[in-house]
């Protein structure tokens with residue numbers, strides 16, 4: 692049976708760290724499903740709107756070769772439902788979330804991948820805004 696991998700993220704100001712985690716997630720199975728966080732969720736949890744809107748972020752992630760399906764992640768609390776709905780065998784997250792999703796080990800394998808060093812959306816935004 693095909694092994695389905697699921698991962699989640701905002702993927703705002705898409706960069707190579709995002710690409711690498713998606714590629715490594717896809718390599719762990721046959722089919723990759725990506726939950727892209729809703730604008731509303733970002734506003735609620737991080738107190739700011741992403742630079743790119745949810746439909747733009749969704750379109751970018753959906754166009755990537757390793758990605759088979761995308762959906763909008765409306766709430767962080769719905770992870771269990773999303774894993775079940777999409778029939779995921781593996782949940783992949785970057786290791787900034789290490790240990791945070793171990794509770795789902797009863798329904799799937801949970802894998803934390805090391806983040807790509809020295810790149811982040813926040814650092815990019817700072818770099819671009821301070822450029823003269």
Ligand code: C2G
Nearest residue numbers: 699700701702703708709712728784785806807810
């Ligand atoms: N990432 C990475 N290396 C970086 C930056 C990000 O591997 N240098 C990974 C993160 O660990 C994450 C994914 O890229 O797995 C997406 O990162 P974010 O867009 O920052 O997503 P986040 O806001 O952490 O996700 O349910 C989770 C939510 O959707 C929020």
